[in-house]
Amino acid sequence: MPELLYPLDSSKRFTDQKFVGHNRWHPDIPAAVTVRPGDEFRVHVREWFDGAIHNDDSADDVRNAPLSTVHCLSGPFAIEGAEPGDLLIVDILDIGPVPQEDSGPLAGQGWGYTGIFATDNGGGFLTEHFPDAYKAIWDFSGHTTTSRHVPGVKFTGIMHPGLMGTAPSAGLLSTWNAREAALIATDPERVPPLALPPEPRDAILGSLTGAEFDRVAAEAARTAPPRENGGNQDIKNLTRGSRVFYPVFVDGAKLSVGDLHFSQGDGEITFCGAIEMGGFIDLRVDLIKNGMQLYGVTENAVFMPGNEGPVYSEWLAFSGTSVTLDGEQRYLDSQLAFERACLHAIDYLTNFGYSREQAYLLLGAAPIEGRFSGVVDIPNSCATVYVPTAIFDFPITPTAAGPVRIDPGIGAPRTAR
Template sequence: MTRHILHVDRTVRLADAAHEGHNRWHPDIKPMACVRDGDEAEIHTRDSFDCQICRSMTGADLAGVSIGRAHPLTGPVFVDGAMPGDLLAVDILDIHAHNEGFTVIAPGFGFLRDRFTAPHLVHWQMADGYATSPQMPGVRIEGNPFFGVMGLAPSKPLLATILEREQRLHDKGGAVFLPDPDGAVPAFDDALRTIPPREMGGNLDIKQLTKGTTVYLPVYAEGGLFSVGDAHFAQGDGESCGSAIETSAILHARFRVLKGEAARRGQKDVSFGNETAPRPPLDPSTRFYATTGTCIRDDGENLSEDLTLATRNALLNMVDHICDRYGFTPENAICLASVAVNLRISQIVDVPNVTVSAFLPLDIFD
């Protein structure tokens, strides 16, 4: 077994060190490293905004931030022997997060982007396993570091399929980020944006992808071409405002090739598991306050089995609760929800009204 180290200078933007990674998906991006089945790697990453956020900034300064530079990824890592039809198992052995982070509201982005239209920035400091912010007095968020983006490159046929279907979605008025050269590294015209997750992984933003978890990624291109980035110190289910406690971090991982397993199982998307988790994702002994939402609009119109509307209503009710109970602004309330509130589908059978619950853990408050 060999251990590889992939260094990056997290203080330098990706465009000035293009050999250290990429921020688009494409099968022709040259590998940063080549590993063998069973090898381990220590992979260093930049923060998700590519060094654009510093501690002296305020929300007003976000106007100069380019979303085109989002998700500088370290990689790709070519895994010898990985071929289409295989599964690449990535064992997350450890994650070491940096001691500073931030949460942003970017206008036009986030689940409640129609309600939260002004830029907003929260700075966090991390120490002894917790994050605190002078903008949120009395709040202490327990760390649960993970990477929002873990994925493989698409094959050229899959790339063409994705480009075609996302263009169709755009033409129908859907919310989608099409290829854009602004800030792109490398500057391929047909490279995919990193904003959404896809069949080969990507921006999954699954908070359970922590130390001890194994991620199973179906291989579409030779070598798999694994990349990682978008480190989070902590996040609530949903990443509601569009960001978590964003930071830079180091991934220690082991790569294993499961020959033919994707083809045998018919697996076309990502799966993951952790058989040694110290506690369930929502410990029933944890103190909490929860709000709920159903699929009834503000104008009284009842939609049928609409989980999106139910989620929206649960989150808006939680924002109102945080503002009322703790005196936070709506902007800080949605940022707090984004990094700490857990969303659960409580029931989907009592038609027409499904129920989503938003859980606020009370142990985060001093």
Template sequence: MSSAPMLVTVDPLKPAAEQAGLMNRWHPDIPAFATVKQGQMFRIGCHEWTGGQIKNSDDSDDVANVDLTRIHYLSGPIGVEGAEPGDAVCVEILNIEHYDSMPWGYTGVFEKEDGGLFASRFNTKAAKAIWDFHGRFTESRHIPGVKFAGITHPGIIGSMCSQELLDDWNKREQELIDKHPGASPAVALAPEPKNAYVGQDLPKEVMDKIAREGARTVPGREHGGNCDIKNLSIGSRVWLPVYVPGANIAVGDLHFSQGDLELSFCGAIEMAGVITLRCSVVKDGMKKLCMNQPIFQPSPIDPNYTDQLVFEGLSVDLHDASGKTIQGSMDATLAAKQAALNTMEYLCNLGYTAEQVHLLLSAAPIDVHLAALVDVPNACATLALPTKIFDRDITPNGMGPDGFEKRDYGQAAIRSDGQRAVDIFAEKRERQEKASKAKQ
């Protein structure tokens, strides 16, 4: 594996915006940084997704101050010989390793205005957990009592868009923005020239066009991109559509581990590292594979946590700030949120803080499934929590006669000014206690 050539060399301890072979926008005018033959193994160095903005520290001021115009410094693009528009490229993910100089990663919760599935629910304030890597395992000083094997994968892997596809992305996403003026968090991110970066020597007029038109890397799209699929991991394959000659594949946003949903937006264990790949071309693959979006084959070597505690969620909001029960209609997102919130509340009852459980469920290898989307009015989702990642029995069998022992697990890294998210579970307990006293 080590004999495979390194096509992009990255120093994870230096800012990404000073290094060659990186890019943070999608645009067809970005040329291939290197080209590979079909069947050739090659390695690519990858910076962590913020390009060096987040530090191994015990506060979350860096997360609070992150500049989201300087994110997703992807490595590439890498051209594949023989790939033409209409083909598909099969990319095999052969290995991912962290840098010896950076044997750690992090999970973050952003401020409310920057997004995340529960940004509005918790009125989120910046929080962070640092995870230390020990081979394939990880643990965090900010979330004690937990250790697990990572499902290591690239959060972003995609082929380059054509100009026609780029124009369509920009048009439809701008229409969405126009429908929701002033939304916080934003419903989409329009092209932003500020801090657009391509680590190649390009003519000024070309770079200006890329900065002006280039698609932001936050969402996944038809070409792949930022899909954050945890099981697109070491040993898996992904078939990507080809829109430009050479396919021009870019990869980055490496994750040591992640749970389904990536709840906190910066919700994986973000890392810098080296990924080893191999590519082949399926001629006329978009037609032959009926390909509208990528197709992938999961890895045969992912960690297998079969002992799970499964929490159900329905499209009924039981965690509304007002304390009211709000009925939804076949809302799969609401059902998934409820499953996650039910799990969070359960773990808080063991002694973890709201910030810690938010970070943990983002980073740990949880499985979220849509169980039923047919029985009106309630969609049903489930969240499966691996029980063996904890150093105690967290199942109902682990309760004493008075319930669970509530331990002191400290706190995640939070802002140095002490600001914290709203603890909706504490508010719920207060309402329940008041209601109980009123009955008495």
């Protein structure tokens, strides 16, 4: 096992640990640990809400989830010799739930959760159709999972970090804040908002204190979206065996990681659409000097997917086009096409006894494949959602006999807006 360089104690809050991480992006957050090119090391990672979501049959915690506190990131890790313009190589050697703790109150201790967030508290990809808060708890057994809230399914998780990236430079941070502020200004009262501006409230900034903390808290970017530094990309294929190449914008690179997922469908469509957990990740780092110029990788991460994960060979796929539910034609709107494909899959699964919310939670958590299948044939884009049939305890493909009806169990807990 690689050396544990960033330990966390499950009995303590994120801010009470030996190493205090961070929940904002800023170049002046001090590195917590320094490593060398070629080093392999283990990192403990806190669940993104620091224990605010509970293993119970209520969605009140999802309805009231404190979005200003996320994400709980481990790091930053300074890499000796890293300079702006380099490419940082990060190999994901292993990943999993909280080690040796298969029960407890924290996600990752033998269980995880998926949430549909209320429209006025973050929303989600289909928030216009699902405005209220819902939750599903998933129990882990090795690499597989089941849920009392979505019965009839069992699948192998593709474990991955939802969020990993390097620190922005001061100039890049200023660019982020300016362009996102301009977007917010186009509709400042929108719910959910178009973007999240800097928010000093609940900021966690490593070892910073006093006036320096206040300055950085006022400038630091929220960790919600993916950006040029990687960040919250939610790519389910960044699993064991993956190699990622991150642009380096500051001395030391300042790599951070968090938001571990036991499983996720492409798109993480419910916003908290993965199976969220705390746990560990083993990493190896290296550098390509001047790699950003050598390969033209200046504003995005490049990665080689891992070669592990469930192998599904049979799928039921659903398509959608860029036409609204009201019949309005949109021009090559691929986002709308993917939305329609997801809605078609959700509506289809209700034929077997699931509620629409159970089906929505399932598509966020299970290893579905989402694809933009056609983006050139005016006026309609075509998007597709592939659902692996083997995850179900019953047949879901159409037959002349009609759909099998299952017992949907207690259903997904709901809390109204």
